[in-house]
Amino acid sequence: MxxxxxxxxxxxxxxxxxxxxxxxxxxxxxxxxxxxxxxxxxxxxxxxxxxxxxxVAGGLDLLDPQRIEAGLEDGVRARLGPIALALSLPSTNEAALQGSAQGGGGGRLYLAERQTAGKGRRGRTWVSPFARNLYFSLVWDFAGGAAALEGLSLVVGLAVRHGLMDSGVEGIDLKWPNDLLVDGRKLGGILLEMTGDASGQCQVVIGVGINVAMPDEVAAEIDQPWIDVRTAGGVSPGRNLLLAAVLNRLVPSLERFSEQGFASFRAEWEACNAHQGRQVVLQTSRVQIQGRCLGVDDKGALLLETEDGVQACHGGELSLRGLE
The missing domain is CATH 1.10.10.10 (Winged helix-like DNA-binding domain superfamily/Winged helix DNA-binding domain)
Structure with missing residues (x-):
């Protein structure tokens, strides 16, 4: 047993x-x-x-690789490798990075019912209770090194947004560079980590966390406004079908990005930019920049109209917020 x-x-x-x-x-x-x-x-x-x-009061919506695969489109299923599912991991990104170091190929998907050390951007902890949300990491192969990955986090955000919308969640905005929001509250986040040749063939670990049915007892651990699929979209189709819907959008988007880069996604991303046309503050490790958000350029850099002209700001250890 x-x-x-x-x-x-x-x-x-x-x-x-x-x-x-x-x-x-x-x-x-x-x-x-x-x-x-x-x-x-x-x-x-x-x-x-x-x-x-x-x-278990209320039951459990457990992840099941067979049910996930049954919800995948044929072309998507063919591009994915084995699904590695664990009851508990420190983080799916960490497991994916270890798998890549040991020769695991692109397309491998790492899932966990719970993370004990889930990671967000800027060193934040991603609250990851058992069997309530989605925590997954997808390893993907890219050529061209770091320069060819500009705008990737924005493309992943768009794909996740489409998958959630296909599942009945409405009103999702994207916050540069990698957050999904509903009514200004965080629904999901993305964390990319690269391994391999920074100027050639490399692999990217695409980590995604989506709040599906966050239990009230862990809400106090979250240090920012949040929302989950249950609240934002009513009845969830279940985590297996929800994940399949996201993958059905994510895999084709990654293939298109590999061929065309970010430029072909730019207009679509700006159409759901949470800060489009708004006054914002961008905090870097050294300075604070205030200006009006004009969207992004063809490489995914944030465009801010400031007193000194238009500045293009690239991703990294940055924090963006709107001005009231």
Whole structure:
């Protein structure tokens, strides 16, 4: 018996006695008890009632590679490698980087039900409770090195936005360079990390986090306004179909980006730019720049109209916010 087998049985949200669980999974009640204790370590809250057994109130929407693959378009499925799914990881990006270092090919997808050290930009922690949101990293091969990757985070944001819209989520804006917002609150984020030759053949780990059904008990850990798919789009199709919808948009976008670069996406990105035409403040490690956001250039750099003229600002350790 594996812990995943026990989770799959409890996923229905119904009560299961220790004896019934042991019989269903072919192990002793003592073995079941040991596994149940491990669920608490994962952050899975068990409801126990004497005489009835154990349940996970509300059930669990567990990730399933077969269900994800069933939701993929044929061309997308053909471009993806094996899906690596873990119950818990420090971070999917870290797992993907390790896989790349060991010779894992592009197209490999890394998923986790929970991250214990999920990463956001600028060293922030990405709050990652068990089986509630989406945390995934996709490894993709690129030629041309770092120079050919300009604007990639914006393209990924567009693709994720389209996938979420296909799943019924409306009103999504994009915040340069890599956040998805609804009503000014963060729905998702993107973290890109490159490995390989900075001037030639390289791989990019595309890390994506999407808030799907954030539990109230972890909300206090989030240090900025946030929203989830459940709140923004009503009923979610489930995390497996939601992820498939995102991948169905992301993979073709990556192929198009490899051939055409960011310029062909520019107008589309500006049409959903959260700060288009607005006064903003851009904070770098050294200075603060205030101006009006004119959009982006053909390489994805942010264009700010300032007192000193139009400045093109490239990604990095930057923070952008609108002025009230």
């Amino acid at each position: 594996t812990l995943r087998s026990l989770l799959s049985t409890l996923a229905d949200g119904e009560f299961h006695s220790g004896q019934a669980l042991g019989e269903a999974l072919g192990v002793s009640r003592a073995a079941i008890w040991k596994q149940l204790k491990k669920l608490d370590e994962l952050g899975v809250r068990l409801h126990s009632v004497k005489g009835r057994g154990y349940r």
